[in-house]
Amino acid sequence: MRSSLRLACLLAASLALGSPPPAVARGAPDSFADLSAALLPAVVNISSTETLSADQPDGEDNSGQDGDGPPDNGAPNGGAPGPTMPFPPGSPMEKFFHDFMNRHGMGGPNDPNAPPRKMQALGSGFIIDASGIIVTNNHVIKGADSITVTLQDNTVLKATLIGHDARTDLAVLQVHADHKLPAVSFGDSDKSRVGDWVLAIGNPFGLSGTVTAGIVSSRGRDIEQGPYDDFIQTDAPINRGNSGGPLFNMAGRVIGINTAIYSPSGGSIGIGFAIPSNDASLVIAQLQKFGHARRGWIGVRIQEVTADIAQSLGLSGAHGALIAGLEPKGPAQKAGLRTGDVIEQLDGKTVDGRSLPRRVAETPVGEVAQMAIWRDGKTLTLPVTIGKFPEEAGKQASDKPPPPKVLETSIGDLGMKVAAITDALRQKFQLQGSQKGVVITEVNSGGKAASRGLQPGDVIAEVQQSEIDTPAEMQDRIAQARADKRPSVLMLVQNSDGMRWVPLPIATAEAPAHPGRRKQQDQR
The missing domain is CATH 2.30.42.10 (PDZ domain)
Structure with a gap:
């Protein structure tokens, strides 16, 4: 009664002052048990094996597969998996098993006479169609000789790969059972908000059917794993082996595919990342239809x-x-x-x-x-x-964009010298024969060019979005930018890493730059 009266007073005061009413959080669910019971049958464990030659070290297989993920550093590949063993990766007995095998010469990585070894990766997945269509991460099954799926009732089925896409780290599998399988459907990940409750279900460290709860911590995360990064961040505990498992909203819809974690130790610290369902469902549909992604x-x-x-x-x-x-x-x-x-x-x-x-x-x-x-x-x-x-x-x-059109010359207050491209300079800086523009031949340490990362051998193809063929044209463009009172001049620069636009601060005719102050500003 008192709390209701207090809330009413707060609302009345807010309205009287013309400010918006305070946000009121909905209560946490009393239990996730009913929702978990309904969803668990559609979540599966995935085990993939790959045969490695005796002289091939763990974690350096030809396919580039690194294990079950998610990783320690946020990458979609986990640490190196061990050989086939009776303990899941990450379990306390894993190190003991490796040490025992190595001491007794039973196929350890240092034994030159060891037979080919079986490498195993464990992950998670979920059924999206009753006919046996399963979604997981690409890194869970990458390079696998065989893939097996274990259902919630411990039924083990052989899986075939329908399609996979490394750029989005998604894969689609098919299993065949003598009955229809329980399936879950995708929800609208765009409607999920920071602070919404979520459930993660998967196979962490080989512990099947593990349910964890948390909230959406953030949206649109870029973890630098590819050009399409747009991850949902969650604090629902996710560990190695959760890769490919679903992230559910409170309506029981899949809004994300658990893919990576950030952790200095390898265990969950409450920073996990999931591919949004709206991004994933488009790729998954293409993998089912074509076996690969058909992206624009x-x-x-x-x-x-x-x-x-x-x-x-x-x-x-x-x-x-x-x-x-x-x-x-x-x-x-x-x-x-x-x-x-x-x-x-x-x-x-x-x-x-x-x-x-x-x-x-x-x-x-x-x-x-x-x-x-x-x-x-x-x-x-x-x-x-x-x-x-x-x-x-x-x-x-x-x-890798095509080589730019470049030539050669020399400069002043920008702290560099440039030159038209000659055969000698092409050979010295290993420039492409078709390049046009000007090449930087010298950069003054502490100058403006050096502060922006320019180096000898870089080629300036354009200044202020206009192609240049001589240093004189370059100086004309800079002079025009000063006359237009631009605070900086924009140059299109190419080096061995590709092309990029570099803004260099310039002095205007009316307000000459103060080198000491400008230099300090450029270095901030």
């Missing part, structure tokens, strides 16, 4: 727009995705996009350097997308026909 592709290399870059381009605020390179004859180039364009929207939805690759990948191949771009101080909209991501040359086409 436009053939651009992009980078984030920083505050310095935005100022150089005249953008109001740091937003959008800056094009740093174009794939020759790719969809973007055919549509008229250029290096230096800033992609602000895709089909009316705002994008940035992180979200654009994921949004493009989710767009059906062949669909025409409308892209709003910022170019030369104004916004245009260009139609781009989404292409199919190149299967073989995918990484090369996406990550």
